[in-house]
Amino acid sequence: MKANTELFRVFSTVLRREMRVSFASWGEGLNPLLFFVMVVTLFPLGVGPEAKQLAAIAPGVIWVCALLAMLMSLDGLFASDHRDGTLEQWVLSGQPLSLIALAKVCSHWLRTGLPLVLMSPLLGVLMNLPAATLSTLAISLLLGTFILSLVGAIGAALTLTVKQGGVLLALLVLPLSVPVLIFGAGAVQAVAEQRSALGQLSLLAAGVMAALALAPIGIAAALRVGVASGD
């Protein structure tokens, strides 16, 4: 068993490298956030500005848009690392690939998930959500987007060598994200109806724990297969 400090070194090395990469190409990183904001803004225009109606659909709309924004960002998650050979080097690094994958996912979430979470209260106001629900919206997205990053990365790793794998990725990941959507939007709905959202949020937190424990193993296995199959 490797010492904890060594594992931490591996994790932080990959995380720092990935954050450097994303800062260097920050423009691409903004796309999911812009997508999220723009699509949510379309709803008042399409459905009409009637406050009650907007508030009624807001939890679902914001959550579905967040889900799609996350999905959009997943498509190329491992593509450039595969293209330039970094992935091969990671597989052969002698370090646990699942840990490297976890660091990669964490950086993906910091880059795409976290901005969505921070932006969501503003969109909640736009959609006329009651002020009391805004914190629940942010917390549910905080937990939910992290699950989506982890689960989505399995899909991204599986579709590594598939040309135009975006649609296949969506078909793989969307069914798995249904529970996240249900509990996430449900939590906001519950607070809007003045019930407790503790149940939904606890389930999301449990989901984070399960995904955190299991997804890196799946991602690593899928990456190994992808790299073994060559270009």
Add this chain to the structure above:
Amino acid sequence: MTEGALLQANDIITWRGETCVLDGVSLNVSHGDVVQIVGPNGSGKTTLLRTLAGLALADEGEVYWQGAALHTLRAEFQNELLYLGHKPGISGVLTPEQNLAAFLQLRHAVPDQNALLEALHALGLGERLALPCRWLSAGQQRRVALARLALEPVTLWILDEPLNALDVNGVEWVVSQIETHAANGGAVVFTTHQTMPFNTVQPIRFKLSDAVLGS
């Protein structure tokens, strides 16, 4: 099993669809060996190197590292391996230094900054340290990847076409690295279509025949 062999491949058979790419290849590499895999395009050189590195799985046959099957001691083997493939493993948005430091730190704790800069200078990249690698030429990017030869204290090098896009000076640098490595008891397995001006070592040539179709 041959006693003392560092890396040993036994009867490797690999199929790609209906094509047998490697048809019963056996190979021994010991300390100090420099092995050049030769053969025409499509004869399976890359496939063999990837199999030796444990990147690709053989359909039949087994690769042994110091007498034990590769899949039983993956991490120990990889800690002693430096594999450089066709793709250099260099991110275009990072500088040469960041690229190298990320690999070194991942594999062997905190890198020695001086050694790192020294290697980059020796490779003629001293002027380009602050540039993202996508602005470097193909040969310079290859040099960044090759700098790891001077920086990673491992036993076995597997180099797939390390001379691609390199100029004469670059080739000489690689040759001297390989010679030093072999003199220190390391082992090298590589492919190239160029002639390499070796002085102190005589590479063992290992011939792969044309791809056997069907059979």
